[in-house]
Amino acid sequence: xxxxxxxxxxxxxxxxxxxxxxxxxxxxxxxxxxxxxxxxxxxxxxxxxxxxxxxxxxxxxxxxxxxxxxxxxxxxxxxxxxxxxxxxxxxxxxxxxxxxxxxxxxxxxxxxxxxxxxxxxxxxxxxxxxxxxxxxxxxxxxxxxxxxxxxxxxxxxxxxxxxxxxxxxxxxxxxxxxxxxxxxxxxxxxxxxxxxxxxxxxxxxxxxxxxxxxxxxxxxxxxxxxxxxxxxxxxxxxxxxxxxxxxxxxxxxxxxxxxxxxxxxxxxxxxxxxxxxxxxxxx
Numbered sequence: 001x002x003x004x005x006x007x008x009x010x011x012x013x014x015x016x017x018x019x020x021x022x023x024x025x026x027x028x029x030x031x032x033x034x035x036x037x038x039x040x041x042x043x044x045x046x047x048x049x050x051x052x053x054x055x056x057x058x059x060x061x062x063x064x065x066x067x068x069x070x071x072x073x074x075x076x077x078x079x080x081x082x083x084x085x086x087x088x089x090x091x092x093x094x095x096x097x098x099x100x101x102x103x104x105x106x107x108x109x110x111x112x113x114x115x116x117x118x119x120x121x122x123x124x125x126x127x128x129x130x131x132x133x134x135x136x137x138x139x140x141x142x143x144x145x146x147x148x149x150x151x152x153x154x155x156x157x158x159x160x161x162x163x164x165x166x167x168x169x170x171x172x173x174x175x176x177x178x179x180x181x182x183x184x185x186x187x188x189x190x191x192x193x194x195x196x197x198x199x200x201x202x203x204x205x206x207x208x209x210x211x212x213x214x215x216x217x218x219x220x221x222x223x224x225x226x227x228x229x230x231x232x233x234x235x236x237x238x239x240x241x242x243x244x245x246x247x248x249x250x251x252x253x254x255x256x257x258x259x260x261x262x263x264x265x266x267x268x269x270x271x272x273x274x275x276x277x278x279x280x281x282x283x
Contacts (some may be wrong), residue, residue, distance in 0.1 A: 002057050003027070003057060003060075004026075007062055007064040008028065008032075016044065019149060021042070051083055058088060061091050067096045067097055075107060081108065081110075086113070090115050092117050095167070105164075116139075118134050133156050137164050138166070143157075175253055184215055222277060229270060232270060233260065233263055237260040
């Protein structure tokens with residue numbers, strides 16, 4: 001089974017690396033060819049064109065930033081669906097709207113391409129470790145074909161139903177992520193206003209019932225007030241916007257959507273989502 005991988009960003013490179021480490025034959029294509037250098041060193045083969053990638057691959061993975069980027073890859077005049085893809089399987093792991101996933105699945109079906117939406121929960125660290133959580137929508141038979149590969153990318157892969165189910169679950173879990181990060185930030189600022197130090201409060205949270213690997217993993221960044229992007233705030237803002245557009249309108253959802261949007265507008269988009277603390281602190 002030959003895998004074609006499209007999308008060599010912060011997540012795509014470690015994910016493709018894990019497939020190479022598992023012994024898969026991986027071909028890559030990217031609009032910026034130089035990004036493939038680390039994968040070539042691990043044994044990947046670079047294709048000069050998207051057409052060449054499709055011709056050589058049985059399964060096509062796409063992992064890009066947003067709805068527009070995914071649509072361009074699939075539906076542009078020279079995109080995947082303009083090529084001979086009949087009988088192949090595409091697995092889109094991008095975080096996009098359920099409507100876009102369903103649209104792409106219909107377009108793929110007309111071209112004879114099987115299609116799964118399979119977004120992931122987890123940032124760069126879990127991607128490198130192969131410990132992502134993967135949520136899958138599409139035909140169950142196609143999920144069974146993809147599952148051995150998904151198992152090399154994550155610690156759990158859930159089949160959830162028809163196309164759009166995977167992206168729906170991803171928006172839901174990222175809603176909780178956004179709420180959690182904002183909640184921790186507000187807690188730390190409240191504690192600080194009462195004279196409780198941030199390091200002390202983080203220790204208390206970590207030992208309490210609400211302590212999580214997420215909070216423990218962000219502690220060093222919080223204490224240093226330094227937020228290199230593991231999961232960029234701009235992507236969190238995008239996911240919350242997509243959740244809003246998909247119909248969520250609960251009080252906490254409305255609050256975090258507004259907060260992250262304002263943080264994005266204030267210029268924090270390229271930082272890690274934990275920089276919401278800096279935004280709320282008014283720095």
